[in-house]
Amino acid sequence: MAGVNWEKAYHDLEDHIEAIMRETSDLVNNAAPKLKLNEVYITKTNTLDVIIDATGDKMEYAIDLIDRKGKMETIKTGYQKSNTFSFEIPDGRYSVTAYAKESAKDNSRVFEKISVNFKRVLNDE
Known part of the structure; x- marks a missing residue:
């Protein structure tokens, strides 16, 4: 050259x-980070507590809680800004579906369905 x-x-x-x-x-x-559901954490004490860990922009979270034995109605929380949920429910088997979406995008959401056996753990046990 x-x-x-x-x-x-x-x-x-x-x-x-x-x-x-x-x-x-x-x-x-x-x-903006890509919408992703990283993990759903469940703790069981005297309440069933669920924390949704998701990545995205301006997130909102929701839970569907279904009693697998049909003894109580399904709980649908609707979307909220907090990623933490606490349920005072009777002992039993449940399906938990955790949802995460970006506030600005109504059609983008991710979810995970988990089965959980819930038994209250009292402080003296």
């Missing part, structure tokens, strides 16, 4: 790399 001024080409590239790096950094740092 005769006639190429390599020193000038190198300096031109240096000038552009800084702008490209800034633009790339802005895109990466300002990008």
Whole structure:
């Protein structure tokens, strides 16, 4: 490649790399995280407590709690900003469906269904 001024080409590239790096950094740092349900934590004491761990932008959470033996009605919480739920329910077998969605996007949601046997644990046990 005769006639190429390599020193000038190198300096031109240096000038552009800084702008490209800034633009790339802005895109990466300002990008909204992808909606993802990471984990559903369930603890059982005298209440059934559920915590939904999800990744996304401006999240809302909901729970459907279904009694597998049919002794009580299904509980549907509706969406809320808190990712923590506590249920005072009788001992039994339940299906818990945990939902997470992004507030601004009504049609994007993720969910996980878990079966759980619940038995109250009293402090003196």
